[in-house]
Amino acid sequence: MAAKTLTIDGKQITAEEGETILQAATEAGIKIPTLCHLEGVYDIGACRLCLVEVTGTPKLLPACTLKVAEGMEVSTDTERLRKYRRMTLELLFAERNHVCAVCVANGHCELQTLAYSQGMEHVRYEYTFPKWNVDNTHRLFGMDHNRCILCTRCVRVCWHIEGAGTKNVSGRGGKSKIITDLNQEWGDSESCTECGKCVMSCPTGALFQKGSTVGESERDRNKLEFIVNAREKKQWNA
Amino acid sequence: MERIKIATVWLGGCAGCHMSFLDLDEFLVDIADKIQVVYSPIADVKEYPEGVDVCLIEGAVCNEDNLELIHKIRARTKVLVSFGDCAVTANVPAMRNQFGLGNTESVLQRAYIENAQYNPVIPKADGIVPKLLDRVLPVHETVQVEYYMPGCPPPAERIKALLGQVLAGQTPKLEGTQLKFG
Numbered sequence: 353m354a355a356k357t358l359t360i361d362g363k364q365i366t367a368e369e370g371e372t373i374l375q376a377a378t379e380a381g382i383k384i385p386t387l388c389h390l391e392g393v394y395d396i397g398a399c400r401l402c403l404v405e406v407t408g409t410p411k412l413l414p415a416c417t418l419k420v421a422e423g424m425e426v427s428t429d430t431e432r433l434r435k436y437r438r439m440t441l442e443l444l445f446a447e448r449n450h451v452c453a454v455c456v457a458n459g460h461c462e463l464q465t466l467a468y469s470q471g472m473e474h475v476r477y478e479y480t481f482p483k484w485n486v487d488n489t490h491r492l493f494g495m496d497h498n499r500c501i502l503c504t505r506c507v508r509v510c511w512h513i514e515g516a517g518t519k520n521v522s523g524r525g526g527k528s529k530i531i532t533d534l535n536q537e538w539g540d541s542e543s544c545t546e547c548g549k550c551v552m553s554c555p556t557g558a559l560f561q562k563g564s565t566v567g568e569s570e571r572d573r574n575k576l577e578f579i580v581n582a583r584e585k586k587q588w589n590a
Numbered sequence: 591m592e593r594i595k596i597a598t599v600w601l602g603g604c605a606g607c608h609m610s611f612l613d614l615d616e617f618l619v620d621i622a623d624k625i626q627v628v629y630s631p632i633a634d635v636k637e638y639p640e641g642v643d644v645c646l647i648e649g650a651v652c653n654e655d656n657l658e659l660i661h662k663i664r665a666r667t668k669v670l671v672s673f674g675d676c677a678v679t680a681n682v683p684a685m686r687n688q689f690g691l692g693n694t695e696s697v698l699q700r701a702y703i704e705n706a707q708y709n710p711v712i713p714k715a716d717g718i719v720p721k722l723l724d725r726v727l728p729v730h731e732t733v734q735v736e737y738y739m740p741g742c743p744p745p746a747e748r749i750k751a752l753l754g755q756v757l758a759g760q761t762p763k764l765e766g767t768q769l770k771f772g
Contacts, residue, residue: 445679449688452772453675453742459772468769473738474678474730481687481725498688 358424373415373426374402384428385437385466388503389416390553393512399503400440401466404428412436434470441467446477447526448484449498450556456496456564457557463501464556480526487532489539492562493551495530500558502528506550518544530558594757595643597629598673599663601656602683602726603649606743607674608632611646613746614753624757640666644756646673646739646749650680651727655720664733671752671762675742675771677729684726694722737762740771 354369360377367376372395377384388399397414404415407425415428427433444450444463452458484497502521507530510519518541522531532538551559562568582588600608608631612618628642629635638659645667651657664670675681686697703710713719729735739752748768755762 449685451679451681451685453681455772464771467771468740468767471765471769473740473764473769474672474728474735478731479680479684479687479728481684483688483690 356420356422356424358420358422358426360426361428367420369420371420373404373413373418373420373424376420377415377426377428382428384415385470386416387462387466387501387555388505390505390508393505393508393553396504396508399444399501401437403433403436405430405433438470438472441470441472442475442477444501445472445475446479448480448482448500451498454566455499455557456560456566457499457554461557462555482526487538488562489537490541490544490546490562491539492546493538493548494560494562494565495532495538496558496560497529498558499556500530501556502530503555504530505553505555506530506559509549509553514545514547514549516543516545516547519550593624593626595628595639595641596625597627597638597642597645597663597667598631599629599638599645599647599649599659600631601647601649601660601677601729602652603674603676604682605631605648607646607648607676607741610674610741610743610746611749614750615746617746617750617753621753621757638662638666642667644669644671646671647677647729647735648673650676650683651723651729651732652683653720653722657723657732660729660732669736669756670729670733671737671739672729672735673739673749674744675740678738678740679771680726680728681742684728687725691724694724697722739764740769742772 355366356369357364357366359365360380360382363380363382365376365380374384374386374389384404385401387401389395389402395416397417400414402415403412405427406413412433445467450463452464455461486497487495504521507519507521511517518532520531521528522535523529532541533543538544551561598608598611627633628639645663647670651660672678676683686693689696698712702712737752739748741748748764751768752762752764
């Protein structure tokens with residue numbers, strides 16, 4: 353395979369033909385922020401977080417789908433890119449109801465992590481506060497559309513890793529929605545193999561294991577019973 | 591040196607941010623001779639004074655009282671800091687916005703009638719119980735805000751960092767995990 357020579361952020365690098373800018377940059381130790389990208393699944397350039405500047409091209413291009421070319425000059429961290437990345441993140445937060453404080457993914461969320469690492473200290477756009485539901489019909493997993501950023505990682509792993517094709521996208525624009533089969537309740541799905549790959553792939557709290565939400569947290573009263581028993585009956589039964 | 595006049599205010603929030611403020615522990619003693627707390631839910635001051643240097647605002651703007659107070663604060667304060675997620679994003683109090691405009695009736699119905707064990711009645715007293723706004727707003731959607739301190743609540747270290755910068759005469763700037771929501 354032919355090698356291509358190019359520069360990323362002024363650094364001369366060599367990459368194999370067919371590689372993406374994201375792959376080439378990662379190999380060269382240059383970190384580009386990503387959100388819809390998931391190692392092992394093909395890329396679609398949906399989230400626009402990995403946009404880069406290419407000399408001679410007025411458009412910003414997603415590094416995850418842009419192929420390396422001979423002599424290419426790429427910038428990954430300019431004032432203009434930082435401005436757009438922050439704008440993109442703010443729009444994601446404004447589009448749905450991302451209430452970090454009560455989210456199952458708080459502290460383990462890629463959207464939340466990106467927001468602070470990109471210096472998003474508040475959202476300048478008016479929040480839309482849309483009305484979305486939570487599908488809790490599956491016996492193992494739940495889907496909270498309030499937290500979905502439509503990265504389609506779940507759809508891609510479901511179709512192309514598991515091969516089940518349970519998860520799909522319906523609608524257009526901001527009204528797009530991740531659906532199960534032909535837009536039915538997850539619990540009624542006959543194609544879902546319950547593999548859980550969608551849950552593992554989700555960057556936010558949109559897909560979750562049941563039992564992990566705030567409302568579901570159950571108290572373990574066994575210790576109390578042990579103490580009461582010990583105090584009243586003088587029995588120390590572990 | 592004249593002490594910096596600091597106010598803290600509690601709008602629609604759970605007081606958690608103020609608990610975190612008290613969590614500053616001995617730092618409060620360290621800065622006691624550099625600041626003067628001129629208005630706060632933990633100080634007995636009835637009227638928001640004129641000429642305040644910095645005001646930390648906890649909570650979202652939920653009702654008519656909040657809205658009136660925030661405009662008064664803006665007019666009488668040099669620097670406003672949105673203090674915690676409710677002030678910055680409207681957070682949990684704004685979850686009622688998802689029910690659309692005109693949600694106030696159904697929200698009150700749910701809280702005071704449907705979930706009431708005793709004496710179900712929606713509190714109404716003009717001039718005493720403030721009316722809910724149609725939409726809960728983050729502070730910066732009502733008045734200009736200079737700085738933002740996310741967190742639910744912001745940990746004491748974060749408050750200390752920002753106050754430290756203010757007292758040192760620097761432009762406050764929080765970075766990285768200091769900006770984490772939730």
